Amino acid sequence: MSSAPAQTFKGWVAHDASVAKGNMKWGDYEPKPFEETDIEIEISHCGVCGTDLHVLSSSWGPSSYPLVVGHEIIGKVSRVGSAVKDLKIGDRSCKRCENGLEAVCKGFIGTYGAEFQTPKGGKSFGGYAKTWRGPGAFAISIPEALPSEIAAPMLCGGVTVYNPLVANGAGPGKRVGVVGIGGLGHFAILFAKALKCDEVVAISRSSSKKEDALKLGADEFIATGEDMNWAANNAYCVDILISTVSGSGFQTDQYLSLLDANGILIQVGAPEDPIPAFNAFSLIMGNRKPGGSMIGSRQQIKDMFELAAKQNIKSWVQVRPMKDANQVLLDFEDGKPRYRYVLQN
Secondary structure, eight states: OOOOOOSOEEEEEBOSGGGGGTTOEEEEEOOOOOOTTEEEEEEEEEEOOHHHHHHHTTTTSOOOSSBOOOOEEEEEEEEEOTTOOSOOTTOEEEESOOSTTGGGOTTOOOSSSOBOOSTTOOBOOOSSBSEEEEEGGGEEEOOTTSOHHHHGGGGTHHHHHHHHHHHTTOSTTOEEEEEOOSHHHHHHHHHHHHTTOSEEEEEESSGGGHHHHHHHTOSEEEETTTOTTHHHHTTTOEEEEEEOOOSSOOOHHHHHTTEEEEEEEEEOSOOSSOOOOOOTHHHHTTTOEEEEOOSOOHHHHHHHHHHHHHHTOOOOEEEEEGGGHHHHHHHHHTTOOSSEEEEEO
């Protein structure tokens, strides 16, 4: 056991919604009280996710300020509570799921901006910081074959698409479509290919990302803004359609027409506005199903890491210094990452 740490941690603290415009302040904050079920991690890397911007700006609803965002956290374990059995000081670990369906639990506690329902309580703070403290049960070891900067964005971006792929039978005999070639979409292509799906179809508004999509492993590319008849020309072409987009104007009926009989459309992008209504016959005439998916379980993260290590899957990342977090958020908002930013201490 290490000696008792200071009662304050240092990180990029958000005090109001203006911070989404690059106004986070580096400073002290008070972590949750340490309990014997907790661990502490000295953070080496933290991925930057679209969720961070939504929460910082309160665009999904009022956020609990002050807060420190960042939920793709990797670092070295520096303190271990006596009740933690499967981790030891020095292990390289991440804050996410290992078993069960905690991500959709009625008592969901987010990595940041939430109140712990434990004897000592306290608030959760994320990984735009030097140190993380929280329940050891939600940290798992990273395979040695995966560099930290490669593994970090898989903790949300990766598992968010890995989960619906494996849950819906992605593999030999299945054709997968991916709507949106960004942080989530690039992972969807990588994992669909690694799962040995028969065909992977990348779908974007323009052909500007076609070369990247093909390098990631896509077999076909559809540019919806360059072909007036894209839906009709590609009808029934996939069995599983993963939608990562979160902008307005989603053409639900046309995307559903890409599904073959018994196909499923899974929405993982989280727009602030409602998804447009669609004609019921778009579902009925093909026995199609719409659905949604949120991150994944701790076991799925273990399985995903194992697949990534075995297949040598590499996240497309740009590593940026933790000190530049404000500018990184602005660059993220401008759509500059190819395809995930990772902050490094």
